[in-house]
Amino acid sequence: MTVVTGNDRLHQQLQAGAEALALDLNEGQIGQLMDFLALLQKWNKVYNLTAVRDPQEMMTHHLLDSLAAVAPLRRHVAALVGEGRGAVRLLDVGSGGGLPGVVFAICCPEVDVSCVDTVGKKAAFIQQAAVALKLRNLHGVHARVETLAMPFDIISCRAFASLPDFVNWSRSALAAPHGVWLAMKGKHPEDEMATLPADVQVFHVEQLVVPGLDAERCIIWMKPV
Numbered sequence: 001m002t003v004v005t006g007n008d009r010l011h012q013q014l015q016a017g018a019e020a021l022a023l024d025l026n027e028g029q030i031g032q033l034m035d036f037l038a039l040l041q042k043w044n045k046v047y048n049l050t051a052v053r054d055p056q057e058m059m060t061h062h063l064l065d066s067l068a069a070v071a072p073l074r075r076h077v078a079a080l081v082g083e084g085r086g087a088v089r090l091l092d093v094g095s096g097g098g099l100p101g102v103v104f105a106i107c108c109p110e111v112d113v114s115c116v117d118t119v120g121k122k123a124a125f126i127q128q129a130a131v132a133l134k135l136r137n138l139h140g141v142h143a144r145v146e147t148l149a150m151p152f153d154i155i156s157c158r159a160f161a162s163l164p165d166f167v168n169w170s171r172s173a174l175a176a177p178h179g180v181w182l183a184m185k186g187k188h189p190e191d192e193m194a195t196l197p198a199d200v201q202v203f204h205v206e207q208l209v210v211p212g213l214d215a216e217r218c219i220i221w222m223k224p225v
């Protein structure tokens with residue numbers, strides 16, 4: 001008789017989710033995502049990284065939710081590389097326990113990902129995850145995003161702030177002239193979009209479907225004009 005453990009079930013769910021999202025992930029990447037889930041579970045008790053405590057809920061609400069943004073991100077990265085941009089740098093703002101930043105670093109090894117958070121222990125957790133998962137393209141940064149001035153090609157966020165606050169606070173870290181913002185949102189944020197600064201343009205609203213999650217999700221892509 002084969003015994004199916006809770007971990008096996010989560011592994012199967014992750015694999016099925018990646019397939020539903022048409023994501024080409026190798027076994028190493030699936031393994032890193034499972035290891036990241038285990039790290040989140042383990043250190044959440046100490047560092048208070050996320051209000052989500054149940055491993056099953058962490059899979060759907062954190063991992064699969066973040067994975068839903070990977071194909072759109074890969075498309076944008078491919079376009080940047082096609083324009084002749086070398087190493088693509090991404091900043092994930094208010095990354096907390098590393099969402100979506102760590103998932104992006106695992107799934108897009110060619111992208112250099114920095115996760116910034118004002119809470120020191122969260123940035124330290126990202127550094128720890130980078131070592132444990134052997135992710136040389138992942139960095140934890142302890143700072144307020146408003147203080148960063150290094151140029152990033154893509155600045156992402158999930159569950160961070162309103163769109164106007166997100167772009168205003170992170171603007172000095174956006175590379176000119178090609179840098180873009182990738183904001184992961186739930187319901188289409190019409191009110192927030194209406195109050196964006198005049199020199200910030202929404203150039204694409206991309207609907208997302210998260211496997212196993214019956215909820216509205218979208219990416220708001222923005223750029224300075």
Ligand SMILES: C[S@@+](CC[C@H](N)C(=O)[O-])C[C@H]1O[C@@H](n2cnc3c(N)ncnc32)[C@H](O)[C@@H]1O
Binds near residue numbers: 100169
């Ligand atoms: C609600 S959590 C979201 C965490 C993660 N992105 C997620 O989706 O689970 C927001 C995070 O933003 C961080 N934060 C708030 N203001 C910030 C700022 N000005 N610069 C950087 N991080 C900030 C908080 O410490 C917190 O970890």
